[in-house]
Amino acid sequence: MKGILKTRLIHWKKHWFSLLIWLLFPLIATVGITSVTNIIQDDTKVPVGLTLEEQTNAAMELYHKIKETPFIRVFELDEDEALYKLKKHDLDSVFIIKDGYEEELRNGNRNQLVTSYRSDLSFAYTPVKEMIISYVQQETGRSKAAYVVQELTKRYPTNKQFSWNQIEKKSKEIQNDKNLLNTAFSFSNTPIREHNETQLFSIWGLWAVFSILSTLLLFDWVIKEKRASVIQRFPFLRVSIKHYMLGNILLYGCLLFFIDLVTLCVVNMMFDVSKHIWSVVSFRILITIAAYIIANRCKQTFLFYTLSFAITLLIAISSGAILPTTGITERWPWMGSLNPIQPFLAGQFTNPWLFIVILVSILGYIRKEKINA
Numbered sequence: 552m553k554g555i556l557k558t559r560l561i562h563w564k565k566h567w568f569s570l571l572i573w574l575l576f577p578l579i580a581t582v583g584i585t586s587v588t589n590i591i592q593d594d595t596k597v598p599v600g601l602t603l604e605e606q607t608n609a610a611m612e613l614y615h616k617i618k619e620t621p622f623i624r625v626f627e628l629d630e631d632e633a634l635y636k637l638k639k640h641d642l643d644s645v646f647i648i649k650d651g652y653e654e655e656l657r658n659g660n661r662n663q664l665v666t667s668y669r670s671d672l673s674f675a676y677t678p679v680k681e682m683i684i685s686y687v688q689q690e691t692g693r694s695k696a697a698y699v700v701q702e703l704t705k706r707y708p709t710n711k712q713f714s715w716n717q718i719e720k721k722s723k724e725i726q727n728d729k730n731l732l733n734t735a736f737s738f739s740n741t742p743i744r745e746h747n748e749t750q751l752f753s754i755w756g757l758w759a760v761f762s763i764l765s766t767l768l769l770f771d772w773v774i775k776e777k778r779a780s781v782i783q784r785f786p787f788l789r790v791s792i793k794h795y796m797l798g799n800i801l802l803y804g805c806l807l808f809f810i811d812l813v814t815l816c817v818v819n820m821m822f823d824v825s826k827h828i829w830s831v832v833s834f835r836i837l838i839t840i841a842a843y844i845i846a847n848r849c850k851q852t853f854l855f856y857t858l859s860f861a862i863t864l865l866i867a868i869s870s871g872a873i874l875p876t877t878g879i880t881e882r883w884p885w886m887g888s889l890n891p892i893q894p895f896l897a898g899q900f901t902n903p904w905l906f907i908v909i910l911v912s913i914l915g916y917i918r919k920e921k922i923n924a
Contacts, residue, residue, distance in 0.1 A: 598641065
């Protein structure tokens with residue numbers, strides 16, 4: 552094993568640049584594509600101008616609720632600047648939280664609390680307006696509940712007296728703790744999706760696809776070192792070709808797994824998306840052994856490169872990691888279940904394909920041993 556390591560280090564030293572590129576390719580491609588798509592998603596948000604004529608708690612709470620809406624990009628401006636940008640069509644619509652908003656809200660008044668403006672090109676004015684109205688009605692409903700509680704305490708004497716702030720705080724606690732309303736809509740005979748995906752692409756799906764491609768291309772050494780000019784030297788060496796191949800597979804597997812650990816840390820820090828390490832280990836063993844089996848069956852590097860890109864493209868399309876596969880999986884359900892990266896995306900520790908490639912490699916090893924015997 553020591554001699555195999557020295558030989559491989561000499562090879563890596565000579566081709567260090569290409570080795571480094573393919574080792575880091577999955578991480579760089581995943582981070583780059585995810586970052587770009589996040590920027591694009593931010594740029595496609597609806598630009599909305601918001602003017603605050605008072606800085607009360609109720610007004611600031613409404614402002615933060617509007618700002619946290621996923622499809623809105625809020626610009627806090629004064630009224631004149633906001634209307635000027637609206638005329639230039641830099642903003643889709645403008646909303647002004649009027650002075651006296653909190654006082655009117657506590658008095659139970661629902662009218663003239665927020666003033667809105669739109670232009671002829673305002674395409675998202677209606678949904679944004681309805682969303683803001685729902686927030687205001689939520690607060691007015693809370694105010695009405697506070698009035699009812701205070702009236703009941705006056706009508707029915709009790710030792711406990713509740714202030715407005717206490718009632719409002721309790722109402723918010725109940726709203727946060729209890730799911731008061733959860734409605735999911737769907738068409739007939741279609742599954743209901745309870746959670747929306749915030750990412751345009753699956754981060755670990757992208758990484759899995761790029762890892763398959765990079766691992767396949769890294770294993771072109773199997774074809775190059777099985778040539779007749781290289782094979783003729785093994786009878787004069789201490790190590791057999793079988794042990795030479797196994798040793799190199801182990802070296803490449805350890806090197807790739809180290810890069811996988813770095814990827815786990817980087818992705819978790821940048822995007823707060825974690826993955827269980829044993830799921831990564833299982834997937835790494837799978838694609839490493841599979842890459843060796845495919846490379847071992849090819850005699851020409853050009854054919855191997857073509858086959859590598861074809862396999863990666865097929866897996867990427869059928870997995871749904873890059874493109875949606877709703878229509879494909881409905882027509883051919885077996886494509887999703889047979890995809891080798893589906894167990895990895897589901898977070899499973901075991902992968903049926905892992906047992907298949909291990910079995911194929913064992914059978915190939917036994918078969919060669921019988922031929923050599």
